[in-house]
Amino acid sequence: MTALSTKHLLGIKDLKPEDIHLILDTAQSFKEVINRPIKKVPSLRDITIANLFFENSTRTKLSFELAEKRLSADVVNFAASSSSVKKGETLIDTVNNILAMKVDMVVMRHPNPGAAVFLSKHIDAKIVNAGDGAHEHPTQALLDAFSIREKLGNIKGKKIAIIGDILHSRVALSNIFCLQKLGAEVMVCGPTTLMPKYITSLGVKVEHNLRKALEWCDVANMLRIQLERQDIKYFPSLREYTMLFGLNKEILDSLSKKIVIMHPGPINRGVEITSDVADSDQSIILEQVENGVAVRMAVLFLLAGRG
Ligand code: CP
Numbered sequence: 001m002t003a004l005s006t007k008h009l010l011g012i013k014d015l016k017p018e019d020i021h022l023i024l025d026t027a028q029s030f031k032e033v034i035n036r037p038i039k040k041v042p043s044l045r046d047i048t049i050a051n052l053f054f055e056n057s058t059r060t061k062l063s064f065e066l067a068e069k070r071l072s073a074d075v076v077n078f079a080a081s082s083s084s085v086k087k088g089e090t091l092i093d094t095v096n097n098i099l100a101m102k103v104d105m106v107v108m109r110h111p112n113p114g115a116a117v118f119l120s121k122h123i124d125a126k127i128v129n130a131g132d133g134a135h136e137h138p139t140q141a142l143l144d145a146f147s148i149r150e151k152l153g154n155i156k157g158k159k160i161a162i163i164g165d166i167l168h169s170r171v172a173l174s175n176i177f178c179l180q181k182l183g184a185e186v187m188v189c190g191p192t193t194l195m196p197k198y199i200t201s202l203g204v205k206v207e208h209n210l211r212k213a214l215e216w217c218d219v220a221n222m223l224r225i226q227l228e229r230q231d232i233k234y235f236p237s238l239r240e241y242t243m244l245f246g247l248n249k250e251i252l253d254s255l256s257k258k259i260v261i262m263h264p265g266p267i268n269r270g271v272e273i274t275s276d277v278a279d280s281d282q283s284i285i286l287e288q289v290e291n292g293v294a295v296r297m298a299v300l301f302l303l304a305g306r307g
Contacts, residue, residue, distance in 0.1 A: 002307045008127040010116045011136035012177035024146050026298035044073035050098050052108040054080040059265050060130050064107050067296035126303050134168045141174035143295040147288045156183030161213040163189045164223030164272050167196050171264045189213035193234040210245050221262040222273045248274040
């Protein structure tokens with residue numbers, strides 16, 4: 001297989017396992033490229049990409065922009081906070097105006113679930129979902145899978161625990177789809193109030209005891225509490241959350257085996273994870289960030305039909 005089965009990357013749910021393997025294998029080649037003294041290749045020299053960010057981002061925005069530049073694409077950046085969206089312009093009008101400037105691909109982060117799907121039905125350009133509300137964050141799941149494969153050699157048969165605010169997390173949903181398609185066993189762990197009601201229908205194990213989840217898994221992916229998406233109180237206090245679900249060095253060192261620690265960022269140090277765990281030799285958090293560039297290069301390259 002040398003081409004993706006989809007025109008857009010809207011979510012992991014739409015991908016076949018072969019698509020994911022193709023993206024990860026292509027990313028492996030790009031990882032080699034970005035570690036060379038000359039990190040740039042001419043693969044997308046004739047392509048213009050617009051990065052539309054309607055919601056804050058550090059890692060994803062910088063990573064896409066770097067991936068596009070490493071592939072020699074022309075890049076335009078749009079931040080809703082400093083745009084005519086503030087004057088009432090709609091999503092479709094905003095995007096159509098950008099496309100009138102002859103843009104080939106759109107990378108979009110938006111606070112509303114389904115925004116990328118909506119856009120794909122209304123415009124001709126190829127769309128990459130860079131996170132849509134609490135729905136999906138496909139490139140995060142792909143870079144997480146790449147990082148696990150790189151660290152453990154394989155994903156099939158591995159046990160991955162996703163711990164924290166599952167209810168509000170697009171990273172959790174995309175990771176569940178991705179890891180299951182690659183043959184991993186997935187567990188989610190967190191307070192009952194932060195579990196979606198449909199969670200068992202996804203075929204994951206559900207655990208509410210942090211230690212049991214950590215003893216079970218090979219990899220723990222620690223998620224941030226997304227206070228900005230919480231309109232009501234889901235737990236009494238952050239202090240209580242940390243006491244029950246925060247990962248610290250004492251717990252980590254008391255486990256019967258060495259597990260791999262991941263976090264998509266941004267980290268709330270001292271809440272879901274302590275600094276000594278985040279910065280420990282068991283953590284691959286910065287490797288995830290490095291791999292994000294190679295994975296996004298692979299996604300853009302393949303969607304452009306250059307595979
Ligand atoms: N992991 C992630 O999506 O981080 P940003 O919100 O900073 O892009």
